[in-house]
Amino acid sequence: MSKWRDLMICAALAAGVSGPVWSGPYFLGRPAEPDEIAAWNHEVQPDGTGLPLGQGAVEDGDVLFGERCAACHGDFAEGVGNWPTLSGGIGTLGDEDPVKTVGSYWPYLSTAWDFIHRSKPYGNAQTLEVDEVYSLVAFLLYSSDLVEDDFVLSHENFLDVKMPNANGFVVDDRAATEYPRFSGPPCMRDCRAPVKITKRATDLDLTPEMMVATKELDLLAQGEKVFAKCKACHQVGEGARDRVGPALNGIVGADAARADFFYSDGMRAAAKAGLVWDHTELAAYLANPKAYLPGTRMNFSGLGSQADIEAVIAFLASQKG
Numbered sequence: 235m236s237k238w239r240d241l242m243i244c245a246a247l248a249a250g251v252s253g254p255v256w257s258g259p260y261f262l263g264r265p266a267e268p269d270e271i272a273a274w275n276h277e278v279q280p281d282g283t284g285l286p287l288g289q290g291a292v293e294d295g296d297v298l299f300g301e302r303c304a305a306c307h308g309d310f311a312e313g314v315g316n317w318p319t320l321s322g323g324i325g326t327l328g329d330e331d332p333v334k335t336v337g338s339y340w341p342y343l344s345t346a347w348d349f350i351h352r353s354k355p356y357g358n359a360q361t362l363e364v365d366e367v368y369s370l371v372a373f374l375l376y377s378s379d380l381v382e383d384d385f386v387l388s389h390e391n392f393l394d395v396k397m398p399n400a401n402g403f404v405v406d407d408r409a410a411t412e413y414p415r416f417s418g419p420p421c422m423r424d425c426r427a428p429v430k431i432t433k434r435a436t437d438l439d440l441t442p443e444m445m446v447a448t449k450e451l452d453l454l455a456q457g458e459k460v461f462a463k464c465k466a467c468h469q470v471g472e473g474a475r476d477r478v479g480p481a482l483n484g485i486v487g488a489d490a491a492r493a494d495f496f497y498s499d500g501m502r503a504a505a506k507a508g509l510v511w512d513h514t515e516l517a518a519y520l521a522n523p524k525a526y527l528p529g530t531r532m533n534f535s536g537l538g539s540q541a542d543i544e545a546v547i548a549f550l551a552s553q554k555g
């Protein structure tokens with residue numbers, strides 16, 4: 235990094251001395267020359283561009299890997315602890331938990347060469363010689379069973395290595411295929427002809443009974459959850475007894491104040507006037523007990539959600555007892 239900065243400064247100074255070549259928004263420096271860029275550019279491309287002359291054997295890579303990489307990646311590139319596995323995994327990409335390695339996943343060997351050359355070993359980047367990088371890449375191929383143990387990788391046979399996942403990637407063509415579809419002015423009204431309902435699924439008897447049954451079960455389960463709010467005062471089910479509030483078995487459809495319970499005067503009066511706990515009355519009572527029945531002794535602020543009310547009524551209806 236500091237070398238790079240020095241080069242910039244040198245270039246800037248050189249340009250300043252030699253004449254009016256200041257450029258860019260700050261009138262500083264000059265465009266870098268191709269050979270200057272080449273001296274800094276490590277990039278190795280899939281077609282082999284940028285690959286320096288050299289070679290390295292699996293055997294040498296094996297030794298070097300043990301010295302410089304195994305602490306994190308394991309002697310056999312199998313990965314230590316949470317450090318990445320670099321070997322094997324071929325054929326696992328379709329699995330729920332695929333093992334993605336250079337051999338199983340990377341489409342181009344050049345990426346492995348470039349990455350190792352540029353950034354390895356971790357924490358000590360760019361300390362590897364060209365031939366060492368070749369041997370390490372050869373060793374990784376070997377550790378994924380892609381070459382034999384006497385294999386020597388070089389700039390000459392580099393492009394001959396077949397990567398198993400070479401065709402596993404698609405070129406991102408969304409700019410050409412999708413962007414035009416979404417980049418026009420958006421439709422804001424009458425974008426679609428009105429939908430006409432011609433038949434109903436239930437008329438056609440298309441709703442499978444299983445689905446209906448599952449929906450009912452969901453509702454009951456939801457209702458049971460809601461009933462947790464009532465449990466402090468009410469019991470249902472076998473052996474249910476009156477507590478702070480009366481037992482609620484069979485309450486849906488029953489006469490109000492049917493139990494031998496210390497009801498409020500308001501509740502008794504409503505019962506005398508013929509109140510029956512049908513769906514409508516229950517829903518209204520549970521939504522806001524005090525507003526529905528002034529003077530009620532049910533000290534409960536009510537259920538805020540219509541869905542909860544429906545669910546708890548369904549649950550109560552299932553508690554016959």
Ligand code: HEC
Pocket residue numbers: 299302303304305306307317318319320334335336346349350354355356357370
């Ligand atoms: C100090 C621990 C450490 C050492 C030593 C080390 N690596 Fe790594 N390596 C990592 C970590 C962490 C990653 C993942 C993060 C990253 O990409 O930098 C990684 C990633 C990689 C990957 C990419 C894996 C993938 O599929 O994404 C390769 C290839 C690799 N290392 C090769 C090497 C080689 C070759 C050496 C020895 C020259 C080496 N590493 C030394 C820690 C280490």
Ligand code: HEC
Pocket residue numbers: 460461463464465466467468478479480482485489490491492493496497498500501511516520529530531532533534537546
């Ligand atoms: C803090 C205690 C308490 C909570 C919580 C409570 N209730 Fe009540 N409930 C009562 C009492 C007390 C009564 C009697 C009301 C009266 O006499 O005015 C009552 C009455 C009722 C009645 C009429 C019973 C009858 O015999 O006529 C129903 C139905 C009812 N509650 C349902 C519920 C449901 C469902 C919930 C939960 C969503 C609930 N209550 C929460 C205390 C409570």
